[in-house]
Amino acid sequence: MPNGAALFLPDTLPGELAQPGLLSRRGEGWTAEATVQEPSADRVTPPCPHFGPCGGCTLQHWRDEAYADWKRAQVADALRRMGAPDLDLTLVRTPPAARRRMDLAIRREGPALRIGLHRRRSRDIVDMQACPVLHPELFGVVQALRPVLLRLAGLRREGSAVVNLLDSGPDLLLRTDAPLTAGDRVLLTALAHAHGLPRISWEPGAARGGTGLTEPACSLRPATTVFNGITTPIPPGAFLQASREGEAAIVAAVLAALPEGLPAKARVVELFAGTGSITHALATRSRVQAYEGDAAAYDALRRAANPRVTATRRDLARQPLQPAELKGASAVVLDPPHGGALAQMPALAASGMPMVYVSCNPAALARDGRMLLQAGYQVVSAAPIDQFLWSARVESVVAFRVPAPRR
16 A cells, blocks of 8 residues: 555465455555456365355355465564574374364354355355364364254354364354253253253354353253373363364473473473363473463363362463462463463563464464563474465464573
């Protein structure tokens, strides 16, 4: 743009000649639909018939090798922006049809029903008839849910559903714009029996994100997942890593980034521990002091009852750990939300202890990492992980160390 503002052209690729249409505001920049006049040689046919309108995947039309190079470059650029030297980065890939969590919108339209993701920049819903990223077992549950939703008195017009694939089976959190009736609960129980769901939970209010006032619609057996041999009760609609393969890659990278030779009695401080996907793997190397602010996730971590894990509920954005609380630890592992760990970074930067930062946002990683490098840290390793297939997001695991003083 002439004034230096960014212009976003969805569905275009680097090197293409495109004619923008009508401009509209997007944050500090602008966006426009564009007509591609000279396509890139890297443009390919997307594998999903919903690609384009669907607000899920954004990069299915990019040749795989170029797409992977771009993902790797997002992490390399974050490292450069924080002031770290270039590293040899190997992208860990996750496969299609492996996504084990999805938040879907629901709309009844007379005798018909739509269930899927919203269209880009719209409240309209793309009715999901195919999804090459979603695990087939979860896709089957979504399709089986359709006729049931049409019979629910509790769904008048709008709803939403979170589907999680747990080790105990597919888990469903359903939100509707009216209370469930006794008949609705019978229908949902029949669905759970037929498709192996351990539990269906209900929450009032159709909006994605919900009210938090969750109750069981039916419960056939415990809804659990195993993290590194520790069976963990999972709260309805809980955050899980996007795929089992992605989770395994993150855990492997975190363990590889820990200081060598940690004694079994060492203490590792884990921040933003969630339900324990990294926690219990850390506990195979050391004792873990795990902090988590979300009440349901903390409860899952506590109920897992790993004797080598001490769980503490704490909102680290409002009450970050202080330097004195970090003393005596051998390392810190943090996996903050998308916005990063800004409030916690000053104490971490002052601690001087080995640190492993798990990030799903290169911009937040660059900002937080810059604070560490300014305090004397160095980046010693980084592992980019393509956990969010065909999206613009990329995960990374970065190890920071303060160099030992020269003698």
